[in-house]
């Protein structure tokens with residue numbers, strides 16, 4: 001009995017202590033949260049006093065505008081919604097004090113990215129998942145402005161240019177296209193063309209990057225497609241908790257664990273490619289971009305400058321490959337899928353495309369050099385990139401010093417996002433911007449107008465402009481010419497096209513939908 005009392009007394013003392021500790025724990029969390037909120041508020045008021053910052057929509061305490069981003073992962077769409085009441089420039093709060101200045105007019109973007117390009121060229125620390133997938137900012141896309149980024153960018157551009165100017169790109173694109181066309185010909189009913197287009201683009205881009213080429217049912221291709229899909233939807237589909245509170249990355253939260261697992265898989269895959277390339281490297285037979293980078297690295301072995309050495313370290317080469325893999329495949333395949341959907345919904349555009357391609361005759365043998373003979377194809381490509389830019393909110397830049405923009409102060413270290421979508425859909429820039437009209441890029445005699453890069457900027461502008469533009473444009477031109485010469489596309493009777501992009505954070509991807517593809521006579 002006594003023993004029982006003793007135990008129950010001990011238990012109650014123990015439970016009391018637990019409660020006290022629990023309460024203290026709660027108090028601590030509360031104190032930290034309230035303290036944090038007060039700190040952020042005071043800092044924000046002090047900053048507002050010191051600077052004349054761009055205005056912005058109302059925000060919740062601590063959460064800022066986070067819930068808007070949680071409801072719709074698409075940055076460009078949330079920017080559009082939140083920025084309606086403000087002018088060309090406004091501030092949003094992604095949550096927990098993570099602020100971003102959004103630019104949404106052609107003039108203000110030109111002022112920032114072109115006239116003040118040196119100031120707006122930074123990238124800075126973005127949210128946790130970007131840090132994770134760039135190996136702690138070791139790639140080109142996310143590395144901050146500086147000598148290593150500049151050298152890394154120059155090396156990659158050199159490798160891209162050498163590859164594009166060889167005959168390899170056209171030969172491989174045609175062979176990859178033939179494989180895909182053979183699969184399409186087997187489809188007798190309406191189907192979703194996503195897997196076919198992605199196989200084709202993977203084969204063109206992965207062959208260029210590290211010499212790999214796949215079959216549709218090959219386990220490695222199915223695995224890669226799965227990993228990319230998971231990464232795009234589950235990690236880059238919208239803000240995850242560790243993006244907002246970075247310390248959460250250390251906790252076993254499912255979204256953070258998944259992101260780490262996917263990143264590990266992708267790095268392992270690229271490490272295997274790099275090891276194979278090093279084993280079989282021959283400087284007299286440079287096979288792909290990875291070989292080009294290894295050759296440049298070899299030429300620089302005696303270089304004493306540490307920045308030069310770092311720009312082509314094995315880790316940096318790996319992450320350049322990951323850049324090509326991510327930045328190069330989904331952007332190109334999304335553009336092709338939108339093109340097929342828009343052309344299927346506009347029979348007159350399709351007729352005109354077919355006519356131009358039929359008239360090309362023997363020049364098809366030298367497709368890479370045919371751009372000037374295919375003005376209508378080029379106009380269709382430009383209009384698709386205008387209507388559905390693959391990176392509609394670009395990638396956030398960071399200011400490298402205090403500056404002014406549109407009459408407001410922009411302190412050093414501010415994250416700045418360009419809403420490319422808003423500029424491409426602004427009635428001040430485009431007549432009937434919601435209408436798909438390739439002719440807007442043509443003169444009355446059918447020749448191409450000079451493009452106005454202030455209002456057409458799918459590849460962004462300034463110092464961080466896309467380095468894959470040249471490759472992407474040649475690939476898009478060759479693939480679309482091969483596709484529409486051979487096929488006619490339409491929607492099944494009674495099915496409406498869906499042009500609303502899927503809810504993914506930084507890309508503009510069509511939702512799955514079936515189309516009918518028929519071989520032309």
Ligand code: HEM
Nearest residue numbers: 140141327328331390391395458459460464466467468472
């Ligand atoms: C239709 C295709 C593509 C579009 C629309 C596109 C668009 C973009 C955009 C908007 C940016 C952000 C620029 C900025 O920060 O202001 C970017 C950056 C970048 N893109 Fe692309 N891209 C495409 C294809 C490619 C391809 C094929 C590659 C590589 C083979 C590539 C590699 C890169 C890289 C490395 C960057 C980072 C540049 C830097 O930060 O210095 N892109 N792209």
